[in-house]
Each structure stands twice: as structure tokens, then as C-alpha cells.
Amino acid sequence: MSKQETEERVLAQLAEVVGCCSPLARExxxxxxxxxxxxxxxxxxxxxxxxxxxxxxxxxxxxxxxCDLTDVFDLSGPTISHHLKVLREAGLITGERRGTWVYYRVxxxxxxxxATVLVPADPADGVVPAGREVLPVVEA
Amino acid sequence: MSKQETEERVLAQLAEVVGCCSPLARExxxxxxxxxxxxxxxxxxxxxxxxxxxxxxxxxxxxxxxCDLTDVFDLSGPTISHHLKVLREAGLITGERRGTWVYYRVxxxxxxxxATVLVPADPADGVVPAGREVLPVVEA
DNA sequence: CGGTTGAATAGACGGCTGTCAAGGTAGACG
DNA sequence: CGTCTACCTTGACAGCCGTCTATTCAACCG
Numbered sequence: 108m109s110k111q112e113t114e115e116r117v118l119a120q121l122a123e124v125v126g127c128c129s130p131l132a133r134e135x136x137x138x139x140x141x142x143x144x145x146x147x148x149x150x151x152x153x154x155x156x157x158x159x160x161x162x163x164x165x166x167x168x169x170x171x172x173x174c175d176l177t178d179v180f181d182l183s184g185p186t187i188s189h190h191l192k193v194l195r196e197a198g199l200i201t202g203e204r205r206g207t208w209v210y211y212r213v214x215x216x217x218x219x220x221x222a223t224v225l226v227p228a229d230p231a232d233g234v235v236p237a238g239r240e241v242l243p244v245v246e247a
Numbered sequence: 248m249s250k251q252e253t254e255e256r257v258l259a260q261l262a263e264v265v266g267c268c269s270p271l272a273r274e275x276x277x278x279x280x281x282x283x284x285x286x287x288x289x290x291x292x293x294x295x296x297x298x299x300x301x302x303x304x305x306x307x308x309x310x311x312x313x314c315d316l317t318d319v320f321d322l323s324g325p326t327i328s329h330h331l332k333v334l335r336e337a338g339l340i341t342g343e344r345r346g347t348w349v350y351y352r353v354x355x356x357x358x359x360x361x362a363t364v365l366v367p368a369d370p371a372d373g374v375v376p377a378g379r380e381v382l383p384v385v386e387a
Numbered sequence: 388c389g390g391t392t393g394a395a396t397a398g399a400c401g402g403c404t405g406t407c408a409a410g411g412t413a414g415a416c417g
Numbered sequence: 418c419g420t421c422t423a424c425c426t427t428g429a430c431a432g433c434c435g436t437c438t439a440t441t442c443a444a445c446c447g
Binding site (some may be wrong): 111119122123129131132133134135136138142143144145148149150151152153154155156157158160161162164165179213215216218219221222223226 | 259262263269271272273275276278281282284285286288289290291292293294295296297298300301303304305319343347353355356358359361362365366
Binding site (some may be wrong): 172173176177184185187188189191192207208209236 | 422423425427
């Protein structure tokens with residue numbers, strides 16, 4: 108089985124999980140929930156911001172200096188700064204000044220929370236199709 | 248261990264996965280990839296659309312008539328229609344007319360694809376922290 | 388056929404957003 | 418202190434977005 112076939116298969120399985128058990132599909136989101144979530148999705152709804160997020164997340168040491176980010180894009184400094192601010196206000200990243208430079212790092216908690224809306228996060232909920240079993244949490 | 252403690256624990260584990268192994272964190276997204284993804288996130292970046300998506304996904308039979316959706320919101324029909332169109336053009340839902348009514352259903356494949364950006368989808372990639380093991384795909 | 392109802396389209400309008408140029412602030416270094 | 422560098426803030430402006438009303442389309446029913 109090729110790599111691609113594997114990916115397609117896993118994707119189909121994931122789709123099955125999403126379709127039946129994701130919190131999104133289990134019960135309607137409240138106005139409040141959808142408001143909070145939408146804020147995060149909205150922040151990720153821009154190609155530049157998504158790339159910034161990815162650049163920061165994948166950078167060595169888990170953090171990236173603004174100077175590492177500006178060169179990648181054909182955009183002015185203020186524009187990058189603006190996008191970083193949007194990501195920061197959405198809670199997706201944090202910024203810290205150390206000396207001359209400002210370093211950004213992602214907050215995986217928030218990405219995780221978003222992911223739990225799409226795929227079930229609680230093993231206790233248990234409804235997992237064959238082939239994508241999730242083992243229960245092992246007590247410490 | 249309470250339900251909430253469990254959730255927090257799982258969330259922390261998920262964050263660990265996202266932080267180290269999600270495609271988003273493994274290597275920077277290309278301009279093209281981020282463009283495609285951003286289109287989907289943008290469509291989900293509105294509270295009304297997110298709620299519509301959730302209402303459709305969680306509705307009995309996996310599909311919902313437009314008439315089921317309009318009453319939930321304090322919005323005009325055309326506005327709902329507009330949001331449904333945005334979701335449709337993002338590939339998140341499909342609409343089908345049967346007689347007088349139009350029924351919408353979600354396309355879990357696309358939600359799954361989005362999810363794979365946040366959490367690793369390929370068991371072959373394997374780097375899964377203890378407590379959240381993913382079994383390999385069983386060959387047919 | 389004409390009327391009624393469910394849904395989509397067209398057009399308009401206010402507000403938000405992405406972008407830039409200009410100016411401001413914080414730290415490093417003589 | 419002055420100046421240089423890295424970054425942010427402000428203000429402006431074009432374009433997009435969410436919302437509405439009015440209109441159109443599609444299907445059912447007398």
C-alpha cells in the first residue's frame with residue numbers, strides 16, 4: 108500500500124470519526140461557544156497568519172524572532188506586526204521581548220482546544236470506529 | 248478523577264501532540280497550502296456559520312432542511328442563505344433540493360482534512376505520547 | 388393556469404480588514 | 418548623551434463582509 112493510499116485511508120477513517128462523534132456533530136454549538144471558536148478560526152482564516160503560525164510553530168526551539176518572519180513575506184513590517192497582534196489577541200501565540208528582539212511562540216493548548224472540536228478528545232466518550240482506537244488514559 | 252480533570256489531562260496531552268508533531272509545527276506551510284487552508288478556516292470564522300455547521304452536523308439523519316436552520320437565528324432568510332453559500336463554496340457542506348425543501352449535510356472529509364493539520368493523521372508517523380496511542384491501520 | 392410557500396439572487400449600505408507610509412518606543416552600543 | 422536597530426502604533430484608504438429589502442426562481446396545490 109502506497110504512502111498516499113495510506114493517507115487516504117486514514118483520512119477516510121478520520122472523516123468517519125468527525126462525522127459521527129466530533130463535538131461539532133454531537134450537539135449544536137451554543138451561541139457563546141460558536142462565538143469563542145469563531146474568533147480563533149477567524150484569526151486562522153488568513154493565509155499570511157496561518158503561515159506565520161506555522162513558521163513560528165516549526166521554528167527551531169519552538170520560537171521565532173520577528174526578524175525571522177518578515178523576510179518570508181513580501182509585506183511591510185507593520186503589516187506583519189498587525190497579523191502577529193491578531194494571532195496574539197486570539198490567544199494563538201505569545202510574544203516576549205528579550206533584549207533587542209521579540210520572540211513569538213505558539214500556545215499549543217489553544218490549538219489543541221480547537222482540535223477537540225473537530226475530533227473527539229475524551230477517550231471516555233469511546234465511540235471510535237475500528238482501526239482508530241484510542242486507548243484510555245493511564246492513571247499516574 | 249473527575250470528568251473535568253480527565254478533560255484537562257487529555258487536552259494537555261493533545262497540546263503535546265500538537266506542539267511537537269502536528270503538520271503545522273513540523274514544517275512551515277507553503278503559500279499555496281496556507282491559502283487553501285485559510286479559505287476553510289475563514290468560512291468557519293463566523294459564529295453564525297459555525298453554528299450552522301454544527302446544527303447541520305448534529306441534526307437527525309445527518310442532514311437539515313433550511314427551514315430547520317432559519318428559526319434558530321434572529322436573521323433574515325437571505326442572510327442564512329448567504330452563509331450557507333459560503334460554507335458550500337468552502338466545501339464544508341453540500342445542498343440538495345428534494346421537492347419543496349433544500350437539505351444540507353456536512354462533508355466530513357473536509358473537516359477531517361482540516362483536523363489533520365492540527366493533529367497528526369498518519370499512524371505511520373508514530374510519534375504519539377503515552378496515553379494517546381493510535382493503533383496501526385489493519386490491512387484488508 | 389394562478390396562487391402560495393420555501394429558498395436563492397441582486398443590489399445597497401455600514402462596518403470591518405489588510406495594507407502601507409510615517410512616526411514613535413525600547414534596548415544596544417559607542 | 419546620541420544614534421542605530423528592531424519592533425510597534427497611528428492614521429489613512431481601498432476592498433471585502435455581514436446584513437437587509439426587494440425581487441426572482443422552483444415546486445407544490447387548487
